[in-house]
Amino acid sequence: MSENVRQRVESFSPPAPFSRGEGGAHSCQAPLSAGEGPGVRFRPAVLFAFLPLLALAGCFSNNRHQGEKLYAQHCASCHGDQGQGLERLIPPLAGSDYLTDHRRELPCLLHNGQNEVMVVNGVGYHNVMPSNKGLSPAQLTNLLNYIESHWGNEAVPRTIHDVQAQLDKCR
Amino acid sequence: MLNRFLLPALAATLLTTACTEPPKTVAALPILGERDVRPRADGGPADTVYAAVPAFRLTDQAGQPVSNQTFAGRAYVTDFFFATCPGICPKMQSELLKVYKKFPTDPRISFLSITIDPDHDSTAVLRDYAQRLGIGDASRWHFASLGDRAKSFELANHLLTGVVPDSLAPGGLAHNGTLALVDDRGYIRGAYDGLNAGQVAALQRDIPVLLAEIDGRKKGVAKK
Structure with missing residues (x-):
C-alpha cells in the first residue's frame, strides 16, 4: 500500500503554471514539487492537499506589495x-x-x-x-x-x- | 580526605586563569590604494611605499580654505556628493550624519563632503545645504568645492569614488557612495559603501581603532 503511494508521488509532476507573465512583476511561478529534497519524508496525503494551495498562493501574491x-x-x-x-x-x-x-x-x-x-x-x-x-x-x-x-x-x-x-x- | 585539599586548589587555579586577561590582539586597519615596492640601495628588504591622498585645496561652506594641512595629525572621513543630487546622495549623507553624530565634538576626527558639481554648488549653496543638514560648525564637517569639475572627479577617484557624467543617471552624474576613512598621514584606511547600513556600522567601529592608533603614534613622538 505505502509502496503504491510512493510510486504515485514519484511519478507526480508539478502542475504547469497557470500563465507565464511577460515581466518580472507578473510572473506566476508554480512552486517546486515538495518531495524533491533528499532524505525528507512527506506524508503523501498532506502533500497533495497543499500543492494546489501553494500553486495558487504563488499566483495571487505577486502585486500585493x-x-x-x-x-x-x-x-x-x-x-x-x-x-x-x-x-x-x-x-x-x-x-x-x-x-x-x-x-x-x-x-x-x-x-x-x-x-x-x-x-x-x-x-x-x-x-x-x-x-x-x-x-x-x-x-x-x-x-x-x-x-x-x-x-x-x-x-x-x-x-x-x-x-x-x-x-x-x-x- | 584528598578531595578536601584538591577542590579548593582546583577552584583557585580556575579563578586565577579567569582573572588573567586574554592576550590583546592589536587591531590594525589596512592601508588601501596603490602601493609601490622600492628596492633599497643597501640591498636590505625592499620598502613598500603606500600612496597617500594627493594634495588638494578646496573652499568650504564658510568660505575657508580646506587642504590636506587642515587635517594634519587628525583623521577624516570623505564622501562625494552634489546638492541637487536626487539619487544616492541623500541616503549616503543621512548615513554619514549618523556616523557624525557619534563623534560630534571629538577633535581627532572630522568630516569632508566634496561636491562633484562645483558649477552649481557655490559657497552659498553649500552653506545652505550644511545648515539644512543641521551642521552649524563648518570645521567639524566641511562641505567643500574644488572649483573645477574634472579635477573633482580626479580627486574622487583618488578617494575611491567613481564618477562619470551620465545623462540617464538622476542628476546627470553617476557615482558611487564611498565613505573613505583617511588617517593622520593621509593614507586611506577604510572604504565603506555609504548606502549599506552594515558597512556604515563597520566605519563606526573602525574610527575608534584608527583614533587609538593615531593616539599611540603621538605618544611615541612625545617620548622621543
Whole structure:
C-alpha cells in the first residue's frame, strides 16, 4: 500500500503554471514539487492537499506589495525607509500635512516631479523632486496607497480610475 | 580526605586563569590604494611605499580654505556628493550624519563632503545645504568645492569614488557612495559603501581603532 503511494508521488509532476507573465512583476511561478529534497519524508496525503494551495498562493501574491516595492526603489533613498525625510533637505512623508492638503495633485507631482519651494509641516524645502514618467497609473495608485497608509498616514485608498482622471489633468 | 585539599586548589587555579586577561590582539586597519615596492640601495628588504591622498585645496561652506594641512595629525572621513543630487546622495549623507553624530565634538576626527558639481554648488549653496543638514560648525564637517569639475572627479577617484557624467543617471552624474576613512598621514584606511547600513556600522567601529592608533603614534613622538 505505502509502496503504491510512493510510486504515485514519484511519478507526480508539478502542475504547469497557470500563465507565464511577460515581466518580472507578473510572473506566476508554480512552486517546486515538495518531495524533491533528499532524505525528507512527506506524508503523501498532506502533500497533495497543499500543492494546489501553494500553486495558487504563488499566483495571487505577486502585486500585493507593489506599492512598498516601488517606494523602496524610487522614493526611499531620499525620503527615508520610514518616510522620515532628511533634516531640512528632504521633506518627510510620515505625518506630512502636504499629503492631505494637496491630495488631488499628488499623482501629477509624482509623474512630473517639481522644482519649486514646498512648505511641509511649516518648513520650507527647495530641493528638486525628480519625475517618475516610467510609472503607470496602476503603479502610481499602489505607490500612493502605500505612502498614504503608513507611518501614521491614514487616507482613503485611491482607485486607478481616480488616479488616471487626475493624471489626465496634469499640466 | 584528598578531595578536601584538591577542590579548593582546583577552584583557585580556575579563578586565577579567569582573572588573567586574554592576550590583546592589536587591531590594525589596512592601508588601501596603490602601493609601490622600492628596492633599497643597501640591498636590505625592499620598502613598500603606500600612496597617500594627493594634495588638494578646496573652499568650504564658510568660505575657508580646506587642504590636506587642515587635517594634519587628525583623521577624516570623505564622501562625494552634489546638492541637487536626487539619487544616492541623500541616503549616503543621512548615513554619514549618523556616523557624525557619534563623534560630534571629538577633535581627532572630522568630516569632508566634496561636491562633484562645483558649477552649481557655490559657497552659498553649500552653506545652505550644511545648515539644512543641521551642521552649524563648518570645521567639524566641511562641505567643500574644488572649483573645477574634472579635477573633482580626479580627486574622487583618488578617494575611491567613481564618477562619470551620465545623462540617464538622476542628476546627470553617476557615482558611487564611498565613505573613505583617511588617517593622520593621509593614507586611506577604510572604504565603506555609504548606502549599506552594515558597512556604515563597520566605519563606526573602525574610527575608534584608527583614533587609538593615531593616539599611540603621538605618544611615541612625545617620548622621543
